[in-house]
Amino acid sequence: MPLLKVQTSAQVGDRAKVEAMLKELSSSLASHIGKPESFVMTSFEDEVPMTFAGTTDPACYLEVKSVGSMKPDQTQAMSQDFCDRVENQLGVAKNRVYIEFADAQGYMWGWNGSTLG
Secondary structure (H helix, E strand, C coil), rough: EEEEECCCCCCCCHHHHHHHHHHHHHHHHHHHHHHHHHCCCCEEEECCCCCCCCCCCEEEEEEEEEECCCHHHHHHHHHHHHHHHHHHHHHHHHHHHHEEEEEEEECCCCCCCCCCC
């Protein structure tokens, strides 16, 4: 049940570009976490009002959640990968990106009318 949620203050407007990026992120997250992509969800919001370092220059916030336990080497690799993608595809500088990694317990995540734990 890995989830990658992307919020940015940047204006994208190109739906095909966003969908392509989400598909790339989905595949990448599955690979990093070692779970089937069939359980991965990605989402995207642009034009979210936000500040970073006291300015309204383009910024980005990502949330990565997964049932299980992410290891430091995994989160480091994901941070590098996802920051690179955000910079290349959205034009948001890496130093204006925060990523929150959160391990979820199975009983705290619902799916298909039940929970995962």
